């Protein structure tokens with residue numbers, strides 16, 4: 001989809017619901033330096049959502065959608081879970097896949113898009129819960145990485161199956177008791193970021209979504225590296241406040257507490273050598289572009 | 301076995317696809333009314349009559365005309381607007397024509413605003429809310445139109461018309477095929493022609509979509 005084609009027919013403009021008019025007028029499709037700072041001054045690519053009030057997944061969605069470098073030419077692939085209830089409200093092309101199949105679907109999609117649009121950059125971004133990524137979909141997740149498929153996998157890690165009422169997941173902490181896992185988890189949280197690195201991912205980050213600027217940087221890097229080099233993996237702590245017994249306002253503090261240096265969501269990053277090189281090149285180009293723009297503004 | 305007919309509902313929760321009940325699509329130059337193939341001319345007359353009879357005759361333009369994908373789409377949109385203006389000009393006091401968009405097909409949760417839009421996954425909400433008793437789909441991709449038309453037939457008593465740009469819809473009560481700017485405007489002409497000759501269903505309780 002080219003953003004030039006997103007125009008409302010003039011004769012029916014007035015009857016279009018205002019959210020569509022706003023999307024056409026003030027969303028940041030096509031804006032080069034789009035990012036979390038656009039939130040509040042432009043139309044966001046997410047409308048209302050049906051997550052629990054205060055669910056950190058909603059913050060994560062907002063920051064991610066604000067940070068995608070190329071939303072008009074991005075297809076997101078989702079899977080069943082709390083996240084899937086949000087996608088109908090997202091103004092980026094998206095596909096809902098059968099639970100766990102998201103990385104297989106994304107592999108085929110990415111390949112088909114490169115055949116169909118050889119001259120266009122098309123990004124594919126998977127966004128799924130920990131159950132979909134690490135348990136039922138682990139085969140598809142890993143196989144896509146082994147094959148070096150060029151797309152980003154984002155996991156919303158809330159450390160359990162939230163949408164079905166709180167069952168144990170591979171990313172749950174050892175000993176944790178959930179509503180539908182009363183015995184307590186008997187083994188450790190699966191170390192998927194390390195597995196991702198060993199499986200061929202070129203950029204791996206494990207963090208929370210407490211800082212929008214950090215989410216922006218991570219999402220941008222992960223998409224740009226996946227586009228040029230190979231698979232990337234981002235694991236974001238989006239605590240299920242409902243399951244851990246927190247109030248709507250407490251999600252942010254929960255993330256801050258869990259990202260302290262000794263905690264399980266302390267910022268961790270791995271970048272492969274080719275990815276480092278690419279990021280350095282992109283940063284240099286960016287610097288050049290900004291300097292040129294500054295010069296131009298100075299002349300004007 | 302009696303022949304199935306595509307009639308206003310409420311039929312039941314999951315009405316069958318009309319195609320599976322032996323209803324087939326018209327050939328070029330034809331249309332269907334209730335599943336019976338008729339010459340296109342007859343369908344214009346009947347659609348105009350249904351519009352003029354309805355308490356809340358409504359046009360639902362879909363994404364293929366709401367969005368200006370190309371010049372043709374924008375022209376069709378202009379024709380839809382014209383048709384709506386004609387309808388407003390031809391109805392009698394008490395009738396309330398509406399033009400409600402179906403901007404896309406996302407199964408929007410948690411809710412839509414039925415006053416300003418219709419969604420193919422729960423079209424009944426918009427029909428119930430506005431008490432729509434006759435509607436026309438135009439510019440809706442076929443698979444979404446069929447889904448939606450079936451839901452309407454299942455849960456409401458609304459009369460459905462499809463102005464389809466392809467081969468028509470079995471699941472509408474009346475369907476044109478090969479829709480074009482000319483055909484949309486021709487329906488407008490028929491509405492003008494029948495103006496004042498059709499008695500609107502204004503007073504019977506049943507008109508407000510017996511939901």
Ligand SMILES: Cc1ncc(C[n+]2csc(CCOP(=O)(O)OP(=O)(O)O)c2C)c(N)n1
Nearest residue numbers: 080081082099129130131132160161162163
């Ligand atoms: C093939 C299949 N198996 C099981 C389910 C049931 N199911 C729906 S959501 C869900 C859990 C989702 O957990 P997670 O991926 O962690 O997402 P969350 O809801 O926690 O965000 C399960 C098991 C399903 N929909 N499809």
Ligand code: SF4
Nearest residue numbers: 051052055082162240
């Ligand atoms: S159940 Fe948990 S993860 Fe799902 S929306 Fe509610 S708080 Fe968020």
Ligand SMILES: [Mg+2]
Nearest residue numbers: 129130160162
């Ligand atoms: Mg989960």
